Amino acid sequence: MKIGAYFARHAQTFIGSLGRIVNQPFATFMTMGVIGVAIALPLVLNLFLQNARSATGNLNEAFDLSVYLDKKAPASRAPALLKQLKLRGDVAQVRLISADQALKEFRDDSGFGKALDALTDNPLPDTLVVTPSLDASTPRGTDELKAAITAMPDVQSVQLDTEWVKRLHGMIDVLRRVVYLTGGLLALGIVLIVSNTIRLDILNRRAEIVVMKLVGASNGFTRRPFLYSGLWYGLGGGFLALILLAIASLVLKGPVAELASLYGSDFRLKGLGFGMAASVLGVAAMLAWAGSWLAATRHIRAIEPV
Amino acid sequence: MIRFDQVFKRYPNGREALAGVSFEVGDGELAFLTGHSGAGKSSILKLIALIERPTRGQVIVNHQNLNGVKSGRIPHYRRQIGVVYQDHKLLEDRPVMDNVALPLIIAGIPKREADKRVRAALDQVGLLGKEKSRPLELSTGEQQRVGIARAVVAKPALLIADEPTGNLDPDLARDTMQLFRRFSEVGVTVMVATHDVHLIDEIGARRIVLEGGRVQDEGRPS
Numbered sequence: 001m002k003i004g005a006y007f008a009r010h011a012q013t014f015i016g017s018l019g020r021i022v023n024q025p026f027a028t029f030m031t032m033g034v035i036g037v038a039i040a041l042p043l044v045l046n047l048f049l050q051n052a053r054s055a056t057g058n059l060n061e062a063f064d065l066s067v068y069l070d071k072k073a074p075a076s077r078a079p080a081l082l083k084q085l086k087l088r089g090d091v092a093q094v095r096l097i098s099a100d101q102a103l104k105e106f107r108d109d110s111g112f113g114k115a116l117d118a119l120t121d122n123p124l125p126d127t128l129v130v131t132p133s134l135d136a137s138t139p140r141g142t143d144e145l146k147a148a149i150t151a152m153p154d155v156q157s158v159q160l161d162t163e164w165v166k167r168l169h170g171m172i173d174v175l176r177r178v179v180y181l182t183g184g185l186l187a188l189g190i191v192l193i194v195s196n197t198i199r200l201d202i203l204n205r206r207a208e209i210v211v212m213k214l215v216g217a218s219n220g221f222t223r224r225p226f227l228y229s230g231l232w233y234g235l236g237g238g239f240l241a242l243i244l245l246a247i248a249s250l251v252l253k254g255p256v257a258e259l260a261s262l263y264g265s266d267f268r269l270k271g272l273g274f275g276m277a278a279s280v281l282g283v284a285a286m287l288a289w290a291g292s293w294l295a296a297t298r299h300i301r302a303i304e305p306v
Numbered sequence: 307m308i309r310f311d312q313v314f315k316r317y318p319n320g321r322e323a324l325a326g327v328s329f330e331v332g333d334g335e336l337a338f339l340t341g342h343s344g345a346g347k348s349s350i351l352k353l354i355a356l357i358e359r360p361t362r363g364q365v366i367v368n369h370q371n372l373n374g375v376k377s378g379r380i381p382h383y384r385r386q387i388g389v390v391y392q393d394h395k396l397l398e399d400r401p402v403m404d405n406v407a408l409p410l411i412i413a414g415i416p417k418r419e420a421d422k423r424v425r426a427a428l429d430q431v432g433l434l435g436k437e438k439s440r441p442l443e444l445s446t447g448e449q450q451r452v453g454i455a456r457a458v459v460a461k462p463a464l465l466i467a468d469e470p471t472g473n474l475d476p477d478l479a480r481d482t483m484q485l486f487r488r489f490s491e492v493g494v495t496v497m498v499a500t501h502d503v504h505l506i507d508e509i510g511a512r513r514i515v516l517e518g519g520r521v522q523d524e525g526r527p528s
Contacts, residue, residue: 009414211395214355215409215456216385305357 010224017228028236031197035237038190039284040244042183047249047272049175051256065146066159067128073154078126081152085128090136090145095129102127125156139166187287190237194230194291202226202299210305223296230292231285238284242277307333307464307495308354313363315349315519323349325519326363331497333463336490337525338506339499341516347499350516351468354497355389356380368463385413388457390467394449396441402428402452403437409460427459431485447478454482458489465489467498471505483509 021028067085069078078096085094097105102124107113130149132142142160150158202209212222272280308331315324324346331337339347352358353365356372365372368386375383388409396405406427410420428434431451441449450470457465467486471479483498483505490496500506506513515523 006414008417009411208397208399211397212408212412213381214357214384214389214391214395215412216381216383217408217412218381221381221412 013224014228014231017225018232020225021229021232028233031193031233032236032240034193035190035233035284035288036240036244038186038193039238039241039280040248042179042186043241043245043272043280044248045175045179045182047245048252049172049179065130065132065142065149067130067149068156068159069126069128070154070156071125073126075126077154078128081154082128084152085130085149088145088148090133090141091130092133093131095131097127097129099124099126139169187283190234190284190287191291191294194233194288195295197233198226198230198292198295199299201229202296202303206303209300209303213303214305219297219300223300226296226300227289227292230288230296233292234285234288235281237288238281241284242272242280245272245280307331307335307368308497309364309366310350310353311364311366313353313365314361315346315353315358316361323519324353324360327516327519327521329514329521329524331495334490334493334495335512336487336496337498337512337514339497339514339516340501340503340506341522343501345516346519347516348468349519351389351466351497351499354464354466355387356383381412385409385460386462386464388460388462388465390450390453390457390465390470392469392472394441394453396449396452396456398441401438401440402433402444405441405452406455406459408456413460423459424455427455430458430488431455446473447475447482450474450478450482451485454485458494463493463495465494465496467496469500470498471500471502479505480508487511 067081069081078098082094082096085091099122103116103122106124107116110116130145132145136142136145146158146160149155209222308329310327310329313324313327314322316322323344327346327350339350341347349358353360353372354367356375360373370383372383397408403421403424406424407420410423415423424437425434428437431454433448433451433455436444436448436452441452444452450473454467454470457467465486470486471482474482479502486496486498487509513523513525514521515525
């Protein structure tokens with residue numbers, strides 16, 4: 001009964017505070033809008049980054065190592081090496097392109113068929129195409145793998161083109177930090193904005209707060225509706241952020257897919273999942289609550305009847 | 307119920323409002339506090355409601371020494387007393403119902419029980435049927451009675467009122483004083499600050515006369 005009354009009272013305040021902020025739709029919308037934009041901005045950037053990362057993930061072939069065997073090695077050496085490499089933890093897959101097969105493909109694709117027939121000897125070596133495991137698909141991991149394979153007997157050379165991948169990863173790292181930084185600053189901004197909004201609200205309702213205190217309301221009781229107002233601002237702002245995010249991904253979807261297809265990738269922009277959307281709302285509500293807590297705790301304590 | 311023991315009150319601006327006030331009001335007693343404006347009436351009521359603290363001396367209300375009530379406990383203390391203000395101090399954007407229910411809501415009384423008690427309090431002050439009106443739609447006299455209903459709804463043992471008839475015409479003032487008389491008859495200690503001396507004589511209750519921050523006449527038959 002007592003607990004029930006407690007929750008009923010909280011629920012009442014919760015709904016009551018919604019009613020109050022809805023009474024000033026324009027001001028409320030402005031506050032929520034600021035929160036929405038502040039949250040959406042780093043999220044759009046993050047969305048872009050996340051997708052950039054999964055796009056480079058799709059381009060895993062870029063990490064493939066081409067292992068050229070020594071021409072003098074016996075024919076049985078290539079399958080043996082293939083087996084050996086497959087056992088390594090940092091290797092996901094190994095494909096053998098035998099010298100004959102390579103020559104045949106080259107003849108079919110290049111159009112030099114007749115000219116190649118003139119060769120008495122196959123100039124191409126046996127080749128193993130090694131795909132590193134996902135864990136090893138970093139610039140460092142592939143470098144280590146390359147060194148290990150180069151040291152194996154009968155390996156002529158190992159080719160790996162990682163320069164552009166390294167640069168891309170570097171760029172993503174920098175961008176990610178920029179996102180964190182702006183995110184942090186904007187989070188602070190949300191706390192301050194809500195704090196200021198609640199402060200003005202408290203000052204406007206000074207007379208009411210005095211009356212509450214005169215009839216025996218504690219600071220905590222008086223503060224409660226303001227905290228709930230903050231919570232509503234946060235939830236509203238978070239919801240607006242999600243809408244902005246949906247619009248952003250809608251606008252970017254077409255061009256990104258087109259760009260990806262130009263690079264021969266079937267990469268598509270991915271939106272936020274349900275869990276992610278819920279945490280956006282949660283974080284927005286938390287920040288706004290923090291802001292209103294700061295303002296309400298400080299300013300309600302300062303108001304005393306005289 | 308109320309005891310003032312050599313109470314001094316000096317405000318930060320240097321004005322000495324009370325200079326050694328001592329008096330006592332017993333349980334269930336009806337007492338009027340009179341004197342010219344500036345004699346210290348409001349200061350005494352503010353000390354009882356813990357809006358101000360004495361500079362020196364002791365105020366004891368309902369067996370509690372108010373000097374020992376920490377500021378964090380003030381809300382809890384205020385719930386034990388009912389106060390009627392000259393300017394009513396109502397929430398103007400809330401209906402009468404919510405205004406009167408406020409002390410009960412603060413005390414955590416369930417809504418159904420609170421509604422019942424609010425109606426009973428409004429009935430006592432003759433405002434039943436006005437639950438949904440806003441304070442500004444009511445006359446001054448009615449607003450005053452909303453304030454009284456709010457002060458008594460939580461059934462406090464002590465009711466204090468600051469110039470409750472200040473803005474009322476004589477008939478309404480008389481009705482209001484009768485209302486306080488009725489509360490004291492059911493056991494509530496009532497202390498009313500007023501300068502309406504004629505009305506007190508009419509009612510025939512105890513009079514504590516203040517003059518320049520001192521008690522000039524404690525109103526006890528000696």
